[in-house]
Amino acid sequence: MSARDNHQAEDLRRLRELLAEISDLNAATALMHWDQQTYMPEGGIELRSQQLATLSRLAHERLVSPELAELLERLEGSYDPSSEEGALVRVARRDHERAARLPSRLVAQMARAASEAEPVWVRARAASDWGAFAPHLERLLELKREAAEHLGYEEHPYDALLDLYEPGARKSRLEGLFEELKAGILPLLRSIAPGGRAEERSAPLVGDFDERAQEEFGRAVLTDLGYDWSRGRQDRVVHAFCIDLGGPQDVRITTRFDPRRVDTALFTSMHEAGHAMYEQGVSPSYARSPLAGGVSMGVHESQSRLWENLVGRSRAFWEHYYPLLQKAFPGSPLERTDLEGFYRAINEVKPSPIRIDADELTYNLHVLLRFELEVAMIEGRLAVPEIPEAWDAKMEEYLSVRPEKAAEGALQDIHWADGLFGYFPSYSVGNVLSAQLFAAAVRARPEIPDEIGRGNFGPLRGWLSENVYRHGRRYEPDELIERATGAPLSAAPYLGYLREKFGALYGCR
Amino acid sequence: MSARDNHQAEDLRRLRELLAEISDLNAATALMHWDQQTYMPEGGIELRSQQLATLSRLAHERLVSPELAELLERLEGSYDPSSEEGALVRVARRDHERAARLPSRLVAQMARAASEAEPVWVRARAASDWGAFAPHLERLLELKREAAEHLGYEEHPYDALLDLYEPGARKSRLEGLFEELKAGILPLLRSIAPGGRAEERSAPLVGDFDERAQEEFGRAVLTDLGYDWSRGRQDRVVHAFCIDLGGPQDVRITTRFDPRRVDTALFTSMHEAGHAMYEQGVSPSYARSPLAGGVSMGVHESQSRLWENLVGRSRAFWEHYYPLLQKAFPGSPLERTDLEGFYRAINEVKPSPIRIDADELTYNLHVLLRFELEVAMIEGRLAVPEIPEAWDAKMEEYLSVRPEKAAEGALQDIHWADGLFGYFPSYSVGNVLSAQLFAAAVRARPEIPDEIGRGNFGPLRGWLSENVYRHGRRYEPDELIERATGAPLSAAPYLGYLREKFGALYGCR
The missing domain is CATH 1.20.58 (Methane Monooxygenase Hydroxylase; Chain G, domain 1)
Known part of the structure; x- marks a missing residue:
């Protein structure tokens, strides 16, 4: 040597x-x-x-x-x-x-501004008082614009902020992606919910659902999916999250329960378990190094969405689990609901002004709206006092609904109060990628859908572990996606999935 | 300026x-x-x-x-x-x-030796195989002797080790204290349990005691004592402990439950709550500084013992709580046991080879034995292979019981495997001090015993907070004791307490 x-x-x-x-x-x-x-x-x-x-x-x-x-x-x-x-x-x-x-002075200023903004936002939302929150948002935007200059970018200052969550992402590329999503989703949505109204289908999900039975059912499902309880645990919280404690050997999830709804805790748990299985699947040798963890927010979100939606809201999944769910809640509305009715209930399309209540089809329109406003805010094209009006107008344009007050509009999310700009697009990247990865997995292992129908997630999890999870942050996100799916990030599989699923569900294919 | x-x-x-x-x-x-x-x-x-x-x-x-x-x-x-x-x-x-x-080399050697010794000790205890553990103990002793030289001492190397737990303590002073304890306790014990056998009194404590009811009762008692749940919590563990997380604002306790015994969880909880109330009572301004926390292991232990024994095993306490306890466990043996029978049960004197099973009267003899052996080990007067025999001989001398195997003798405690020498005496310092502090509190506030009989612990806790808790580590232990009780550490109040309590309980005053 x-x-x-x-x-x-x-x-x-x-x-x-x-x-x-x-x-x-x-x-x-x-x-x-x-x-x-x-x-x-x-x-x-x-x-x-x-x-x-x-x-x-x-x-x-x-x-x-x-x-x-x-x-x-x-x-x-x-x-x-x-x-x-x-x-x-x-x-x-x-x-x-x-x-x-980032100068440490700026880091401290951003931390202080966010910690001052958050309680103001809580009160402003309660009172639907945009004016109270506006000066704080102004300050945060100013600091974020400064941060973008320090971080550097080639095309657009927004790229510098995006890059914190999606390494290598560009506003220009995202614009193309969102255009595709808009062009694919809007016609589908309009044929399902003309004027923003669709048939009510979710009634069977509401009733008395014993929390202990919910917890037990959820744990059994997570065990089947492959969440490893010997390297994790689940606790109750107000806002659910997944957190790794230094490596794949300890990745914990949390959930929340609504005793009046059968779906809240279950889908929240599957969502967080998706995040957690990604982190648990990272090569154990990456523990205590920056190679552990997810490669980007978008890839992370693709896993929560894949397990929550492509698996958890699929007909195949419920062919296996619905009889078990009915048995877990004797005397509930599920007793009088057949599989098809339940499947339609958990996939109800219902335009709402609130993002976190959004169904699979409308979710990305909420993200699109925020992306467009954030870019305009960073560019200075949109002044803070004008945000609520711009918000409501876009909401009407995309979803045909109008928030009744700012609490249901521009004040609904905590993200801006925390200084998170450039973060929302990751939700849509995750949705898009969830379908692209699922399609690639099924191409490689065509038995996956049938196996899901038998409650066997081994083939799907195996493919994801091999092609995504174990790599942690070893490859750039773009490289990882190419290696796993043979193509760059593309909206086509996701739009195909939405058209097929919701076309069939609403007879408008 | x-x-x-x-x-x-x-x-x-x-x-x-x-x-x-x-x-x-x-x-x-x-x-x-x-x-x-x-x-x-x-x-x-x-x-x-x-x-x-x-x-x-x-x-x-x-x-x-x-x-x-x-x-x-x-x-x-x-x-x-x-x-x-x-x-x-x-x-x-x-x-x-x-x-x-301490050279960092030595710190690392001690940590490694202890982490190697502990699993060996677990196996050696299971097999009652002193020989397997002996070389590890040899090594740990050697390192501890070296540590004592580095730490420095005036009179005796054991002082250097004692000082880690009892700042300012000396072997010579402890010898005097233990002589007094021995002279006071042995005659009392022999009149109660001649030949190591006393009347069986604890039968009413054994039965089926629903864990949830135990937990609820224990929480109610701790709330009454004054443990502040808004700055703490209680969880279940195998070995109970109390831990502070940086200041009096977060001091947590743990406990363990035995569904076959009504006393285990309750007295464990009161013991840990005693530790915790001390830490919670420290001046909030000492948080995040070395002035937070207890001033010595002995003073800390005085608080766990005071609340567990002087309060929790007193007749006054149970005058208030016994009817509530009986109500909490309908159909249990307590239904057929009167207050006097219960009070006798929880104060049963029963010489046992196992320290953690010891009653109030015999506990200090277990500590005395360990203290004497440790001093001899550190001095090199007692070779490691001879420890079990020396142990058993002293056990016979003080308690008239003989361990059947090393697991019940010299292998019973984890302390030596963890490299803890000089730690045991703190248990007796705590016992002695618990009575000295209690007596001083009653002198200052004569209503304390009656108030305990009403389930009101405010006057006692108030005096302890004022005279002990709030000071944290501000004074040296000796100074704190003098300030609080007007006298240096003394065995007299403790021996008086034992004579009065057990004399009355066993009719041999």
Whole structure:
């Protein structure tokens, strides 16, 4: 071994050590967040937020440290880019640069602005008072525009923000994707719900559904899907989430229960289990390194959507599970509902002003609206006071519904109050990609749909593990998608899926 | 303000900042430990132990850092020793020196030796095989003797180890204390249990006791005692503990349930709540500083024992609670047992070879035995292969019982396998101090016993908060005891309490 090789091996060892330290600090932060949402006593909030600030700062200091910068500098180009070592250096460099480009003064300003904005947003939403929230949004936008300049971009400042969630994404490409979605979805929606109204189908989902029975049924389903309870757990929270605690060995999910609805906890659980199976499926050797975790928000969301919608809202799935569900809730409205009625109920198309209540067909129109407004806001074409009106107009245009008040319109989401701009498009990337990956899986293993109908998810999970999960962040998102599906991100499989499914459900194919 | 004052204020600010950072890292470690014992999935163990190692290392690096050393050096003598600032500098200096005196090589060796010894001890205990454990104990003793030399002592190497748990304690003083305990307890025990056998009284405690009812009753009692649920919570574990997560704002307890016994969970909970009320009672301004938490293991244990024994096993307490307990378990043996029978049952004296099964009267004899053996081990007067025989001989001498096998003798406790030497005496210091503090509280507020009989613990808790809890680590243990009780640590109140209580219970006053 040459002296140069020796130095290189030592640099790589030290890089791994430093990255593991950052991962461990982030895992402590993640555990503190998890605990805060699940079990922490209320009196601990202030103390916890100070502890979180310290731990985040220590992780950030390491990520932007000159030592890490120099190691990455020296190791740059030392490894075949297609090797694991090459990927580690590339991903670490990306994380380092994203963090190092933002002045710590700006990071602190953004954190403070968001923490000041959030409680104001809560009150403003309760009172439907856009004016109260507006100055905070103004400030956050200003800081985000500044951040975009520091982060850098080739085409458009919005690209710099997108890139935080979707590495390599461009506004220009997303515009094309959304145009395709709009052109495919709007005619379908109009034939199903002319004037924004469709037949009511979801009545059988409402009734008294014992929470313990819901929990038991959900756990059985998640076990069948392949969520590994020996490396995870499920707890109750107000807003469901999935969180990894440093590697695929501990990936936890949460859910919420509505005793009046049979579908809330179940689909929430399948959604979070989709995220979790992705993280659990990452190569165990990537634990405590930046290669662990999902490669982008969009790919992550593709997995929650795939398991929630393409599996969980499919007829094949319920051919197996519906008799079991009926048995789990004796005396409920399900007793008087046949499989077809239930399948129609969980796939009801119902334009609503509220994104989180949206069905599969209308969901992307909510995202499109936010994407268009965000771009206009970042460009300065849309002034903050005019947002509610612009929002309502687009809502009417796309969904033929009009929010009755700002709480149901531009104030409905927490994202902007948290300073998240460029985040919404990932939801649509996830939807689109869920169908593209599912189609590729079925091409490779044609038995998948039949096996789902038997409650056997092994072939689907196996294909996803092999082609997506195990790689973690090893490949760029675009490369991962190409490798897995043989094509770049494309709306065609998703639109085909929507047309076939909802065409059949509403007789308008 | 002079330039010197300015520097001093800046040094103090930086000291507080650094200490808060250490506290936050320790709190993250504490949360990881809590999670590991309560909710962590089994698959996360290996990952968690690596994360714990990193976080502990980062805290330790800060504690021994030259920056902290220099700040303490400069601030030494700057503040009135009786002021809070003076106390902060003194306590931080103590923690710093304890940590800095041990070479990190030795710290790592001790950690490795303990982590290797523990699983061996588990197997050795299961097989009652002292020989398997002996080489590990040998190694741990050797490292501990070395540690004592590094830590330093005036009289005896054992003092250096004691000081880790009981700041300022000396073997020579403890010998006097234990002589007094032995002289007071042995004659009492022999008149109650001649030849190691006493009348069986605990039968009414055994039966079917619904766990949910146990939990509910226990929670109600803890609420009455004054455990603050808004700054804590209770979870189930195999081995109960109390843990603070960085300050009095989040102090959690755990317990275990035995559905066949009515007393296990309740007294375990009261014991842990005693620890927790101490930590919750610390001045909130001490959060995130080394002034938070208990001043010594002995004072900490005095609070668990006080609430478990002096309150929880008193007749006054059960005058109020026994009718409620009977109502909570309809159809149980309690229905056929009167208050006096129950009071006799929970105070049964029954010499046993097992420390954790010991009653109030015999408990200190178990500690005495360990103290004597530990001193002999550290001095090298007792060779490791001879420990079981020495153990059994002392057990016979003090308790008139003989362990049937090493699992019930020298292998019963995990402490030595964890490298804990000098720790056991704190249990007896706690017992002794619990009675001394209780007596002082009753002198100051004579209504306390009657109020306990009414289920009102406010006066007792109020006195303890005022005289012990709120001070955290502000005073040295000896000073705290003197301030609170007007006298140094003394066995007299404890022996008086035992004589009166057990004399009356067994008619041998």
